[in-house]
Amino acid sequence: MKKIYTVKYVDAYYIYEKRTGKTKLSLHEAHGYVERKGNNIIIIFIKKRKISNKKTIEGKENIIEGLVIPDTALASVVDTYKNDILKNITIGSSVSVTWRDVVYVTNTPTYDCPIMYTEGILTKIKRDHIVLKDPETIRVYPTPVRNHPGRGLPTYLMIPISFITDITVIK
Numbered sequence: 001m002k003k004i005y006t007v008k009y010v011d012a013y014y015i016y017e018k019r020t021g022k023t024k025l026s027l028h029e030a031h032g033y034v035e036r037k038g039n040n041i042i043i044i045f046i047k048k049r050k051i052s053n054k055k056t057i058e059g060k061e062n063i064i065e066g067l068v069i070p071d072t073a074l075a076s077v078v079d080t081y082k083n084d085i086l087k088n089i090t091i092g093s094s095v096s097v098t099w100r101d102v103v104y105v106t107n108t109p110t111y112d113c114p115i116m117y118t119e120g121i122l123t124k125i126k127r128d129h130i131v132l133k134d135p136e137t138i139r140v141y142p143t144p145v146r147n148h149p150g151r152g153l154p155t156y157l158m159i160p161i162s163f164i165t166d167i168t169v170i171k
Helices: none
Strands: 005-009 013-015 028-037 040-045 063-070 094-100 103-108 115-125 129-141 146-148 156-160 164-169
Touching: 005 040, 028 063, 094 129, 115 156
Parallel strands: none
Antiparallel strands: 005 028, 013 156, 028 040, 040 063, 063 103, 094 115, 094 164, 115 129, 129 146, 129 156
């Protein structure tokens, strides 16, 4: 882990406004040491440490500060991501969505992205994201199960299509 990289990625986004207007995925950048574990990318922020910068995964050490992102969050993947998961879902449907999220970690041995479960009304399907109205989200992994986000109920949630692992219509 000697090289420092710049990683460009996207993330889900909660909206607290009455209307969404035009929606677009925001591109984020993180700079640090990068490791891959399965289908997760671990970005360890550049930070002065009292310990050496040994590989965190092999040594099972805590990540001092960083991000764990799904490999499908990378900007290069999102731009070319193809998935037929939405082909039988229509706008206005009440849906449940299971998806992987980006997580900020500090002083923890977390190497997996959280798994989120959201119910809401599908209001937009764009090339690279969907928008749900009145979303209710819980984090189902890792335990304990928790409501998300922690502050107030959002009016909309934008989820990159590349994050979605399952979507079903609720009847």
